[in-house]
Amino acid sequence: AAVVPRFEVVAVDAMQVYRGMDIGTAKPTAADRAAVPHHGLDLVDPDHDFAVAEFTAIAAAAITDIAARGNRAVLVGGTGLYLRTLTDPMDMPGSWPDLRAVVEARAAVEPIADLHAELAALDPLAASRMEPSNTRRIVRALEVCLGSGRPFSSFGPGLQSYPPVAFLQVGLRWERPVLARRIEQRVHRMMAEGLLAEVTGLADRYPRWSRTARQALGYKELVDHLEGAVSLDEAVASIVLRTRQFAVRQERWFRRDPRVQWIDIHDDPVAEALPVIGTLLS
RNA sequence: GGUCGAGUAGCUCAGUCGGCAGAGCACACGCCUGAAAAGCGUGGGGUCACCGGAUCGACGCCGGUCUCGACCA
Numbered sequence: 001a002a003v004v005p006r007f008e009v010v011a012v013d014a015m016q017v018y019r020g021m022d023i024g025t026a027k028p029t030a031a032d033r034a035a036v037p038h039h040g041l042d043l044v045d046p047d048h049d050f051a052v053a054e055f056t057a058i059a060a061a062a063i064t065d066i067a068a069r070g071n072r073a074v075l076v077g078g079t080g081l082y083l084r085t086l087t088d089p090m091d092m093p094g095s096w097p098d099l100r101a102v103v104e105a106r107a108a109v110e111p112i113a114d115l116h117a118e119l120a121a122l123d124p125l126a127a128s129r130m131e132p133s134n135t136r137r138i139v140r141a142l143e144v145c146l147g148s149g150r151p152f153s154s155f156g157p158g159l160q161s162y163p164p165v166a167f168l169q170v171g172l173r174w175e176r177p178v179l180a181r182r183i184e185q186r187v188h189r190m191m192a193e194g195l196l197a198e199v200t201g202l203a204d205r206y207p208r209w210s211r212t213a214r215q216a217l218g219y220k221e222l223v224d225h226l227e228g229a230v231s232l233d234e235a236v237a238s239i240v241l242r243t244r245q246f247a248v249r250q251e252r253w254f255r256r257d258p259r260v261q262w263i264d265i266h267d268d269p270v271a272e273a274l275p276v277i278g279t280l281l282s
Numbered sequence: 283g284g285u286c287g288a289g290u291a292g293c294u295c296a297g298u299c300g301g302c303a304g305a306g307c308a309c310a311c312g313c314c315u316g317a318a319a320a321g322c323g324u325g326g327g328g329u330c331a332c333c334g335g336a337u338c339g340a341c342g343c344c345g346g347u348c349u350c351g352a353c354c355a
Contacts (some may be wrong), residue, residue, distance in 0.1 A: 014317090014319065014320090043298095049317080050317090051317065052317090052318075054316080079319080080314095082318080083316085092315065093316075129313080130313075131314090131321095131322045133322060134313085135322085136317075136320080136322080140315080140316075140317095141315090144316090155315065158312060158314095160313095160314095175313090211320090212318090216319055217319045219319090219334060220319085226295095226302065241308085249318095249319090256313095
């Protein structure tokens with residue numbers, strides 16, 4: 001008898017990788033996960049500094065396993081860079097923590113323009129690709145150039161290159177005013193579901209969150225509130241605002257990728273998108 | 283009712299001696315290779331509360347009106 005392929009979900013989400021951060025990351029529920037196998041969730045504790053390469057290794061292995069089972073992988077989520085490392089042949093450069101510390105120390109003291117000029121000498125292409133004021137990117141590029149002995153830009157074709165991929169890529173898009181209203185409702189729903197209690201519990205268990213987990217929408221603001229920096233109302237308003245800005249930034253990230261097919265959603269994402277996706281797959 | 287203060291971008295507010303209207307945030311747009319729910323940049327936006335006056339020229343000075351706040355009665 002022929003085996004019917006099943007779908008398995010790979011979450012492509014930089015924050016759903018953290019155990020215990022459930023409500024604020026809108027993590028799939030136990031029921032969801034019982035119905036369909038999920039991967040990429042609950043990989044590390046919130047005191048763990050997580051980064052792209054770690055995700056890529058785990059998710060790529062999951063995709064391989066899914067294929068070996070004869071099933072189909074559905075990559076779901078909004079962390080654009082993480083997705084690119086799975087869909088595109090990206091050659092991630094590695095890391096040199098000691099060198100990075102040295103460069104970061106210099107960046108704290110020297111004018112960033114000087115470091116950018118230094119990068120331009122080592123790797124003109126990489127230097128031209130980033131703003132001369134973007135300290136974080138310049139430090140990273142210098143770390144790679146000095147550590148690997150190769151130009152940073154020699155690792156892969158860069159984000160502007162969009163070769164054909166083995167995936168159908170679909171983006172769901174809402175009108176901005178509707179998006180704004182839904183985000184506000186979503187944040188208030190999360191608060192009603194106990195987000196503050198979740199954050200309080202995590203703050204007790206993990207006095208020092210990782211830099212990455214600490215910046216998560218909803219968690220950052222509520223920790224700020226627990227530390228007395230802002231009122232609860234201010235924290236909630238800030239979550240709404242930052243979530244809205246993030247959603248727009250996501251749309252901008254994917255919008256420039258010509259391989260993404262957009263589906264405009266007006267009311268019901270499942271009912272409106274599923275038939276279109278079915279057509280695109282057939 | 284009286285005194286004082288305030289009224290400038292969507293919001294919070296700068297604006298020196300009268301000489302082209304400013305900032306931060308928001309918003310729009312763009313960038314990004316091991317922090318990416320992060321980071322960086324570009325841009326649009328004004329009846330300077332209103333009416334009048336003096337001046338070559340007013341957000342600013344003079345007179346009046348309205349609104350808000352504090353204090354006095």
